[in-house]
Amino acid sequence: MAAGGFCKLPNGSVVVALNLPSPTAQAAAAVRVLVLAQNRARALTRLRNLGLRAVYLRGNAAPPTPDEITAVLHHPDGLVWRTAPDHTVHAVAGVPEPWRPIRSLLRRPAAQP
Template structure:
């Protein structure tokens, strides 16, 4: 994991942002995942319960931006992702998506 960080909100909840490699999206870029939870440990537990076992947050190198915080606060699940910014990422950022669209198993084509 290249970068990650967190931001504690005035109501006591925490928004955790992580850059993760993704087998679905371009491996060089990866994905940026945002999680809203009561604390950092619960945010990481939410990701681990979805099957992302090797997720750790060390330091606060890339905390969520105000736009990212707004996006995760307005999503009903409080768990979203999009392609991480990088050299191959588009100039215009794409929309945030629910985490289930990332973890959905691809349908086998005959």
């Protein structure tokens, strides 16, 4: 893992942000994943339960930004992703890439006949 970090919120929960290699060939080379949980261990467990087994948080080199915290707090699942920070601006419009629910990243492609 290239970078990651966390931020403890006033209510005691944490937001964990991780840069991970994409689990699918369809997405970009790296993704930024945000998880809202009661503590860091539970945040990592949520990701491992989704199939991202080799997920670890060492240090706090890249904590979530205020915009990232807002994005994950306003998502009903508390688990979102987008391409890694160096790829978050659309080349055409210059608009930040939207945050997506984690299930769209982990969705299996349809079987080819």
